[in-house]
Amino acid sequence: MERYIDFLDRYKYIILVLTTLMVAIFSIALKDLAYEGSYKIWFDKESKILKEYEHFRTTFSGDDTFIVAFKDENGMFNQKAVQTILALSEAFKKIDGVRKVDSLTNYQYISSQDDEIIVEDFIKDFENLEEKRVHAINDKLILNQLIDKDAQTTAIAVRLSNESGANEEVNIFVMKALKDVTDTFSKESGYKFYITGAPAITASLVTISQSDAMVLMPLAVIVVVTLLFMLFRTFLGVLVPSIVIVFTFLLVLSMQVLLGYKLNNFTVNIPSFITAIAIADAMHLYLAWMHYKIKNLNNHEALSVALKTNIVPIALTSFTTAVGFASLGFSEIEPIATLGIAITTGAILAFIFSITIVPVLLLLFGEKYQARPLKFLNLSNTKGYGTFIVKNDKKIVYGFTVLLIFFSYGLSSIKVDSNNIKYFSADTVVRSGSEFIEKNLTGSMVYEIILDSKQKEGVKNPEFLQTIEIFENEFKQEYKNVRFTTSLKDIVVRMQEVLNKDSTCQMPSDTNLIAQYLLLYSMSLPQGMEINDKIDTNEQFLRLSINTNLVNTSKDLQMIEWIKHWWQEKSKYSADIQGQAAIFAYMQSSITNTLLLSIASTLLIVALCMYMIYKNLTMLSLFMLPNIAPIIFVAGVMGYLGIDIDLGIAISAAVILGIAVDDTIHFFSKYFEVIKVKTFEESIDYIMSHSGNAMILTTFILSVTFALFGVSSFIPNVNFAIVTVSALNIALLLDLLLLPALLSLFFRK
Secondary structure, three states, rough: OOOHHHHHHOOOHHHHHHHHHHHHHHHHHHHHHHEOOOOOHOOOOOOOOHHHHHHHHHOOOOEEEEEEEEOOOOOOOOOOHHHHHHHHHHHHHHOEEEEEEOOOOOOOOEEEEEEEEEEEOOOOOOOOOOOOOHEEEEEOEEEEEOOOOOEEEEEEEEOOOHHHOOHHHHHHHHHHHHHHHHHHHHHOOOOOOEEEEHHHHHHHHHHHHHHHHHHHHHHHHHHHHHHHHHHHOOHHHHHHHHHHHHHHHHHHHHHEEEEOOOOOOOHHHHHHHHOOOOOHHHHHHHHHHHHHOOOOOHHHHHHHHHHHHHHHHHHHHHHHHHHHHHHHOOOOHHHHHHHHHHHHHHHHHHHHHHHHHHHHHHHHHHOOOOOOOOOOOOOOOOHHHHHHHHHHHHHHHHHHHHHHHHHHHHHOOOEEEOHHHHHEEOOOOOHHHHHHHHHOOHHHHHHHEEEEEOOOOOOHHHHHHHHHHHHHHHHHHOOOOOOEOOOOOHHHHHHHHHHHOOOOOOOOOOOHHHHHHHHHHHHOOOOOOOOOEEEEOOOOOOEEEEEOOOOOOOHHHHHHHHHHHHHHHOOEEEEEEEEEHHHHHHHHHHHHHHHHHHHHHHHHHHHHHHHHHHHHHHHHHHHHHHHHHHHHHHHHHHHHOOOOEHHHHHHHHHHHHHHHHHHHHHHHHHHHHHHHOHHHHHHHHHHHHHHHHHHHHHHHHHHHHHHHHHHOOOOHHHHHHHHHHHHHHHHHHHHHHHHHHHHHHHHHO
16 A cells, blocks of 8 residues: 555646546537437437337327416406417417417307308407307316306417427427416416426426526535535545535536436436545545544555545445446436436545545645544544443344334335426426416316227228217226317217207218218318327327326326227227337336335345355345345335335335445444454443544435425435435444444454
8 A cells, every 4th residue: 555655646747637637638528518318308209209209299290289378257258368368379379389278269060051051260359259168068078178167267389399399409499489478478468377288397397407507506515515625624624525426427417418418306416426426435444544643643544544444445335326326327217327327427526536535635735734634523522432332232123123014114105206297396387377277177188099990091981080989988987087078079979069969979981971071171270270289190090188197106097097998898999108208107017126226236236245255144134134224214204205216216225235335344344443452341432433524424425415405396306315314324323333232242252
């Protein structure tokens, strides 16, 4: 080790200059840093789910629709409200990227006069508004979609083209334009407008990730620098960890850009993760150097001993942290996989900088540094702690065992939820808009069921359309959260009604008659109001749209399975469920797989690594228990409180395992260092005095850093913060209390 320190001392200026120059050159790439948030980022390019959804978009013009809603307590059928709808509809049509606007006023109302079919705008002026109100609340084509049963709430559907809907920049532009228009109208009319819809989700994901980047990146640096200054009260104490942090995350972010990746709602947190990881390595080495400086060793000797006693545990902790994040790289969810690979790279770079740049800085500035014990936390004298552990070891182990059993029972109540609306906090535009629409008008989740009639022009088959009617009735009976269904079948029924006033509104039984109805309806529509978003060009497939209330994805998947099973068992036709609500529901299995795979692979690799070191299964069990137990504790609480697992929580398990074992490794490394020459009680006292400060301080700084995720409007980040901070502090408590108690019971003699 002395030779290595001599080498660093001889070339310290060259090492520092070359490293800084390398980081600066790579950082040039950051000028191309960009963000993404469309539905595509959540799936691999070869994903079957994505390919099928893209096919649906190509065939039926997608489901990229903004919904703008508002309420008038006096009812919608008054001059002020109607004028607002008319003006908004016209204003929305002028926004670049908008293909079509559907509203209560331009709804194509079907009627007949002198045996002639008439399809026209429902409201053109302010005449006969009461009559229009009666028609509207009895019109099954728009009731609970464009108007509620009390005629107080209405929605305007702003549809984008397939190409525009896939472009997140267009989504963001239109979202901002809609917000600007509604803000202006809100001032003039006094109405409060709500915006939601699939493209609103995409736009919100990007804007929130940009906001998080602007807030979390600098905030993480500021908080860590402030904490370091409060702890050490010296320039060197702030400089050493800060340089490791900054160099590491600049390189990692630059590599992301050079590899063609864009920031998303998960990878935008790379700097915070890097800060947490890098500071742990630097802190252990720096505190060890301080400890030996206080023992009156000269600078060279203090650094040599600190590096010698810490390089193995730092290497092991870097390895386990890298393993924890690398396990996320196997996830089918692209942002999680990208994050895992990025932070794995960061863990390796942080280790390299910790054993090169940190010693170089201490060699440059540490000679004249007067090391003093920390005022904030000083565990230099912990005599008696080992005796306390030995005296109470059984009580401690029994107590934690009872708690572990209790919290394990809560695991049975845990569910997974990947609903994309729930990704946003309640105060965001898209979440508040969804909740308003669900409360006042219709279901905020839309499922697109693509029905295959099994033959060309089969959508005109009366039997096929009658089967749809039977399905809708049974589906609504089975699931009370279904609020609205619509398809071309409803147009056929309406045409039958208006042309046969004495009929009972039954489905026509003649294929040719249905074909005539559809042709007549299509010819009566104004330009831009075609029906090609309801059927495919061969007229074999028909689109059935269903609005449901917001439910967790377990319920979504149950409904999807019920739909597929119904069409398979009760008809000769088939159904495929598409739409962004559905594809996010399909992600549930990916989240579950991510959680299980990351935990299993991290546990396996860490366990194998530790077994190769200890060659003892009992010792391995003692090592793993304090790191698995925190996950069980936190997951048990989630089960009892009914908190579902989302994307943020899915990645937290691997992160917890990867980082929590750091303290355990440092504890064990010190334990095996001294147990041969000291009694058990003295060994525990030694560990606490030599590593206790670093373990507590690094956990504290990690907790504060991860807690910053709690300010995000992206709920998976908030949940990640809550779970990870809780688990890391529980892990620290177990390392300082349960682990020595277990060692006392099994290895004291």
